[in-house]
Amino acid sequence: MSSEQIIFYILSFWFIATSLAMIFARNAAKAVLFLVLGFFSAASIWILLEAEFLAITLILVYVGAVMVLFLFVIKMLNIDKSTIRAKFAEYLPLGLIVALIIIAEMFLVLGSAQFGLEVMPSPARHGADYSNITVLAMQLYTTYVYPFELAAVILLIAIIAAITLVHKKEATHKKQNVSEQVNVRAKDRVRLVSIVSPTKEEK
């Protein structure tokens, strides 16, 4: 077994182990951390496949931003553990059926009939000067430039939609005007008054 195969098996085992740990973790924050570990294993496997751009983007976007926001939300939530575990037996049969259907589908779609070595031979190793990001950019900005731009527009629409959904009207909430606060000077807020204190005789 070559050292590359050993690394692959270690990473795959680690990927499966962390994914299972994520599902079975009782604590939501720990589940997120196991998911982060899973992302790292997936990224490492991609690096073995010479797809370093995808691997680093996975870490940059999902680990660096999305999972941070997940943790952020989980810390704000007041999760009641008893409601999570309630009705476990009630939902179990339905869950098992769905799981079996998904496993069967994955077997049919991703099985050796479609992705076996005869159908899809293992890709040839590239030299040290092979640049994954250049090849990817060439494809994205020439062959697939319209789908790429369309995806960008759809994402932009999603961002605007999300902001409009949570945006409140001016009348319903009070807002600070920061530039007004920054520009404020002492004479706008404080009035200095000189008071002549009365002497003993005047009292």
Added chain:
Amino acid sequence: MMALWQSFVLGVHELMPWFDGSIATIVIILIKAMALIMPLLLTVAYFTYIERKVIGYMQLRIGPNRVGPKGWLQPIADALKLMTKEIIFPSKANIYLFLLAPILAIAPAIAVWAVIPFDEGIYITNLDVSLLYVLAIGSIGVYGIILAGWASNSKYPLLGALRSASLLVSYEIVIGFALVTVVMIAGSVNLNTIVADQQGGVINWYFIPLFPMMIIFFISALVETNRAPFDVVEGESEIVGGTHVEYSGMTFAVFFLAEYANMILMAVLAVIMFFGGWHSPFEGLGMLEAAFAWVPGIIWVLAKSTFFMFLYLWVRATFPRFRYDQIMRLSWKVFLPITIVWIFVVALMTQLQIGPWFS
């Protein structure tokens, strides 16, 4: 020098031929990493000393001057003190995550240095996507702070962690957009190519066409490293000590190390992106270029980044702390629009092929 190193590499490969030389490669990488981490940690230690001295003189004090001549043994004494102190675990804390947090803070802060080029051909690894690697690994450091806040099971650390999470995510976007303009000029995300592209004197350095981006990058770097005036994550006057409240002894020292390693990294990154990396500032000046030709590139990188490290201290001694909502406003309403506009400006400059940078 290079020939000596190559013969050393060959020697290690001959000594350890197991697994098609994989073990020997790992040993070589470890030796390279140690050659980088040891000076880095030493720099961190003496950076804290210089910080106290510089801020001391700025405030008309002397600073540490008791341990050793002029106080220069102070960082060693501090390190010994921190190492011998007891590590206190809060009784309701999650011990595993509590101990994992400092490791998650320091590991990315050191791992990022793997792709930093110090001179032509002097780096640990020449990754083709090294700029993205720096951003990706750098963004993992926030987990250390978030976990520290959450695992401490205490109110002030949690507040600090919440502040940190939202700040880092917003300023990462700003830094990303600012660096996109650098990538647009250099036409590469490889740090070596970016520096090599700035050859030919000060006029070729990217800080001239990207001056606003350079300023924004430096300010965002202050936020990313939780430095004053943006250190609301610690915010002694508001939330006691933020995420560090429950940490003591070595666990606290590790957070400290990570923060300073990140500061030095951001200074070196600013030099690589905007100030010509290992290139001498006297390039293309005839007499002066010849007079300084003997200076190795690594000296220029270190000298330029020392200036930025000094700026960190200068800013800290000068400005009062920002209010949290003002920092957020600065990111989303001021910096982000400027960076997006500047991306279009750079695109225009590229089309018009302006100056020595875009031709």
